[in-house]
Amino acid sequence: MVTMKAPRLATPRRLPGSPFAAPAPAGPAEIFAVDDQVTHDKHGLGVVVSVDDDAVLVDFRSHQRRFPLPCAKLTKL
Secondary structure, three states: OOOOOOOOOOOOOOOOOOOOOOOOOOOOOOOOOOOOEEEEOOOEEEEEEEEOOOEEEEEOOOOEEEEEOOOOOEEEO
């Protein structure tokens, strides 16, 4: 008895407007420097106080906050 193998499907075609399309690749991470003005979705406007290899410290006047890099909600102005 001979069994038949199912044909292999080619890579599925994705339409540009499909909700099942692969997500777009992320853009390059922002590079922050001391005294850069930044904005955060929750904390508002702030100024970069210090920059490390893996984090950035931002002063929001009422408080300071340290964000690990890359931080999607932190945007340089």
